[in-house]
Amino acid sequence: MGVKRSRLHACAIVGTTIQTHAAPMTQSIPPSGLQIRSLIKSTGELELRLVSIPTPTPGPNEVLVRVDAAPLNPSDLGLLFGAADMTAAVQVGTQDQPIISARVPEAAIKGMAGRFDQSMAVGNEGAGLVIGAGASDAAQALLGKVVAVLGGAMYSQFRCVPIEQCLPLPSGASAADGASSFVNPMTALAMIETMRAEGHTALVHTAAASNLGVMLNRICLKDQIPLVNIVRSPSQTEILRALGARYICDSSSPTFIQDLTQALSATGATLAFDAIGGGPLAGQILTGMEAVISAKSKEYSRYGSAVHKQVYIYGALGLGPVQIERNIGMTWGVGGWLVFPYLQKLDPAVMRRLKQRVADELRTTFESHYAGELSLAEALHLDTIAVYGKRSTGQKYLINPQKGEVDLA
Amino acid sequence: MGVKRSRLHACAIVGTTIQTHAAPMTQSIPPSGLQIRSLIKSTGELELRLVSIPTPTPGPNEVLVRVDAAPLNPSDLGLLFGAADMTAAVQVGTQDQPIISARVPEAAIKGMAGRFDQSMAVGNEGAGLVIGAGASDAAQALLGKVVAVLGGAMYSQFRCVPIEQCLPLPSGASAADGASSFVNPMTALAMIETMRAEGHTALVHTAAASNLGVMLNRICLKDQIPLVNIVRSPSQTEILRALGARYICDSSSPTFIQDLTQALSATGATLAFDAIGGGPLAGQILTGMEAVISAKSKEYSRYGSAVHKQVYIYGALGLGPVQIERNIGMTWGVGGWLVFPYLQKLDPAVMRRLKQRVADELRTTFESHYAGELSLAEALHLDTIAVYGKRSTGQKYLINPQKGEVDLA
Numbered sequence: 001m002g003v004k005r006s007r008l009h010a011c012a013i014v015g016t017t018i019q020t021h022a023a024p025m026t027q028s029i030p031p032s033g034l035q036i037r038s039l040i041k042s043t044g045e046l047e048l049r050l051v052s053i054p055t056p057t058p059g060p061n062e063v064l065v066r067v068d069a070a071p072l073n074p075s076d077l078g079l080l081f082g083a084a085d086m087t088a089a090v091q092v093g094t095q096d097q098p099i100i101s102a103r104v105p106e107a108a109i110k111g112m113a114g115r116f117d118q119s120m121a122v123g124n125e126g127a128g129l130v131i132g133a134g135a136s137d138a139a140q141a142l143l144g145k146v147v148a149v150l151g152g153a154m155y156s157q158f159r160c161v162p163i164e165q166c167l168p169l170p171s172g173a174s175a176a177d178g179a180s181s182f183v184n185p186m187t188a189l190a191m192i193e194t195m196r197a198e199g200h201t202a203l204v205h206t207a208a209a210s211n212l213g214v215m216l217n218r219i220c221l222k223d224q225i226p227l228v229n230i231v232r233s234p235s236q237t238e239i240l241r242a243l244g245a246r247y248i249c250d251s252s253s254p255t256f257i258q259d260l261t262q263a264l265s266a267t268g269a270t271l272a273f274d275a276i277g278g279g280p281l282a283g284q285i286l287t288g289m290e291a292v293i294s295a296k297s298k299e300y301s302r303y304g305s306a307v308h309k310q311v312y313i314y315g316a317l318g319l320g321p322v323q324i325e326r327n328i329g330m331t332w333g334v335g336g337w338l339v340f341p342y343l344q345k346l347d348p349a350v351m352r353r354l355k356q357r358v359a360d361e362l363r364t365t366f367e368s369h370y371a372g373e374l375s376l377a378e379a380l381h382l383d384t385i386a387v388y389g390k391r392s393t394g395q396k397y398l399i400n401p402q403k404g405e406v407d408l409a
Numbered sequence: 410m411g412v413k414r415s416r417l418h419a420c421a422i423v424g425t426t427i428q429t430h431a432a433p434m435t436q437s438i439p440p441s442g443l444q445i446r447s448l449i450k451s452t453g454e455l456e457l458r459l460v461s462i463p464t465p466t467p468g469p470n471e472v473l474v475r476v477d478a479a480p481l482n483p484s485d486l487g488l489l490f491g492a493a494d495m496t497a498a499v500q501v502g503t504q505d506q507p508i509i510s511a512r513v514p515e516a517a518i519k520g521m522a523g524r525f526d527q528s529m530a531v532g533n534e535g536a537g538l539v540i541g542a543g544a545s546d547a548a549q550a551l552l553g554k555v556v557a558v559l560g561g562a563m564y565s566q567f568r569c570v571p572i573e574q575c576l577p578l579p580s581g582a583s584a585a586d587g588a589s590s591f592v593n594p595m596t597a598l599a600m601i602e603t604m605r606a607e608g609h610t611a612l613v614h615t616a617a618a619s620n621l622g623v624m625l626n627r628i629c630l631k632d633q634i635p636l637v638n639i640v641r642s643p644s645q646t647e648i649l650r651a652l653g654a655r656y657i658c659d660s661s662s663p664t665f666i667q668d669l670t671q672a673l674s675a676t677g678a679t680l681a682f683d684a685i686g687g688g689p690l691a692g693q694i695l696t697g698m699e700a701v702i703s704a705k706s707k708e709y710s711r712y713g714s715a716v717h718k719q720v721y722i723y724g725a726l727g728l729g730p731v732q733i734e735r736n737i738g739m740t741w742g743v744g745g746w747l748v749f750p751y752l753q754k755l756d757p758a759v760m761r762r763l764k765q766r767v768a769d770e771l772r773t774t775f776e777s778h779y780a781g782e783l784s785l786a787e788a789l790h791l792d793t794i795a796v797y798g799k800r801s802t803g804q805k806y807l808i809n810p811q812k813g814e815v816d817l818a
Contacts, residue, residue, distance in 0.1 A: 078711050079711055082711075114703060114706070114708075114709035114710070115709040115711075277735060278735060280730075283730065294523060297523065299523075300523035300527065300529075301523070302488050302491075302524075304745075306750065314739075319735055320735070321689075321692065321732040321733055321734045321735065322731075322735070323730040323731070323733075324731040324733070324743070325730045326686060326687060326725055326728055326730065326731070327520065329745065330722075330723075330745035330746070330747045331745055331747070331750070332744055332745050333742055333743070333744030333745075334733070334743050334744065335741055335742030335743065335744070336713075336737075336738065336739035336741050336742075337739070338712055338739045341715065341740070
């Protein structure tokens with residue numbers, strides 16, 4: 001198995017349109033299918049490869065889904081690559097059965113100990129055609145339907161999942177349309193639910209030009225929720241401006257703190273969701289909130305305002321320490337926030353309402369754009385990893401596990 | 410009003426015993442009394458002085474208290490001095506009517522804007538004899554009793570307060586015994602209540618050799634709650650060791666992180682109350698908690714453990730930014746914590762139970778030690794400020810507003 005880096009340029013990702021798949025009924029269920037696996041050995045070596053797994057038989061309340069589209073979300077890349085240094089990765093194996101090998105830097109190996117020597121399937125979400133169903137009426141009712149799935153292991157050709165993890169797509173919607181129905185839409189909606197449940201009336205969002213940020217902006221415009229969008233460049237400002245965002249603060253601007261304070265004053269936001277975490281931003285948001293509240297307050301308290309100010313950190317775009325200055329009074333909180341534990345605790349009726357909204361607004365509010373589509377094997381080619389591994393804003397890719405291998409001749 | 414610094418050495422604080430006062434019934438109520446006031450002007454000048462205020466008449470559910478003892482807690486000093494630089498303070502006026510003048514450094518003036526030009530009374534808590542009472546039976550029942558009071562403005566000779574703010578002391582207890590019945594005891598008890606309400610079973614406490622820390626240690630020993638005491642020197646370790654503390658970690662020791670991790674593992678603590686705030690300590694506690702939980706966990710999650718880890722910051726011994734490293738997973742929180750808003754939201758039955766416990770254990774669990782006793786005027790002498798202003802652990806002072814002025818001749 002020689003290293004084959006030079007031959008791979010032919011499959012560089014250039015497409016920006018998504019191949020959509022018709023959803024014909026089929027009775028033939030292949031006995032096995034391919035699946036991407038990620039393994040980190042206790043020596044610190046990462047190995048990515050395709051494995052063939054027997055196609056499972058659905059239990060009474062399960063369905064078998066032919067996965068036609070699954071996005072490469074930042075959260076998936078975290079599991080796929082672990083802490084490995086992908087800039088020094090090498091590719092071995094064949095083009096159709098590639099194997100990627102990379103090393104976890106010494107300092108990060110300890111943090112990976114929990115997953116040592118476990119071959120892990122990857123892919124939080126996706127969508128596809130239901131080609132098999134268990135005996136229950138509810139399962140049978142999904143046969144032949146295109147469903148979005150929050151199932152894990154979605155970088156697979158076939159997945160067997162409980163029906164509760166499925167969201168039937170509206171008529172006419174393709175698997176590609178519905179591939180990102182859960183992680184970003186439900187995160188955005190859960191942020192709104194959190195805001196209401198905790199008594200806030202406006203929001204701050206960082207890394208606001210992301211796929212998620214764009215959805216959140218659409219929801220807030222539609223629901224008339226004041227939203228302060230914090231971005232990190234003038235070009236990201238333009239993305240949000242074009243989408244009608246009202247409050248956009250560019251943290252790379254020399255007037256950022258003033259702009260932020262003005263936006264916080266105009267919106268009254270006391271809750272922020274922060275995708276960055278490391279560095280001073282979470283603290284700057286709290287400082288701005290406290291300054292705005294204090295300026296409007298009549299009564300002095302040396303403990304600062306009695307209004308609770310909260311930043312939830314849900315991502316790790318900044319890996320350094322979170323730094324919180326002590327000019328924010330005593331009524332504040334900063335903490336980690338994860339959408340799935342949040343959703344698990346949610347009232348089932350609320351959960352149904354949120355899922356229904358995603359289905360209803362799949363091609364408006366929750367529309368995703370993809371920079372390209374990859375087969376399972378292509379997702380394990382070094383040159384494609386170099387592109388999608390950058391996690392650039394606006395450069396999200398889809399895996400289509402049914403896509404045939406590229407002819408490199 | 411000349412500057413009189415040289416004459417003040419005679420009244421340096423040397424006493425370590427507290428003058429206790431008998432509580433004779435008295436019907437004569439003076440028409441006015443002295444009170445300490447703190448004023449910060451918009452120019453940044455701090456002025457401390459005594460004012461004479463008319464003795465108020467109690468409403469139906471109020472009592473008039475002759476204040477005999479009121480502690481100088483760190484939280485009181487924050488209001489008394491604001492952000493002024495007391496090392497450069499000057500004293501004018503007379504010895505009996507001293508005026509202290511100091512300046513707030515330019516950078517800190519903005520943070521004082523909320524209190525500009527307001528003459529503020531100081532002193533969260535204290536104790537004394539009830540010498541007047543409103544018409545209600547409950548108020549009349551307190552006449553002639555020694556009560557602890559959480560009233561604000563306790564650096565006064567006479568205070569009129571609602572009866573709910575009073576705690577009758579057990580028979581034989583002096584005002585000095587009961588002067589610190591609220592801030593530290595209720596903070597320590599509220600920490601335990603918070604621990605139980607939020608589902609934790611053990612605690613971490615920083616600055617653990619403080620008056621508050623000593624009380625918390627006594628409560629935890631008595632109630633069999635595992636407590637990790639974090640101190641900042643070997644001498645503070647000895648204080649707690651002598652009090653029977655089981656887990657003591659000295660942050661100045663080279664083995665601090667290992668000691669802390671071992672103590673967290675032995676206790677299973679997932680909640681910390683931190684008096685320091687600034688610097689890496691809050692993050693180190695969370696890092697240790699997460700390391701302990703991960704080591705005991707069977708299943709890998711790249712979001713870290715699902716166990717919530719919390720640090721509440723209730724003080725500001727460290728004024729720099731709070732620094733939280735990102736090696737703590739996603740299930741954590743850091744936030745400000747204030748005892749009085751917490752108590753205000755508490756079930757009244759729980760509040761009664763806590764107050765009763767303070768009264769019952771006033772001279773055991775909740776015993777306070779004082780380094781000396783000051784008159785109102787002495788509290789505004791530069792050389793006493795130089796001593797009590799240091800806020801050293803184990804160096805708490807009492808004000809006795811009934812104490813006669815020191816003869817400096």
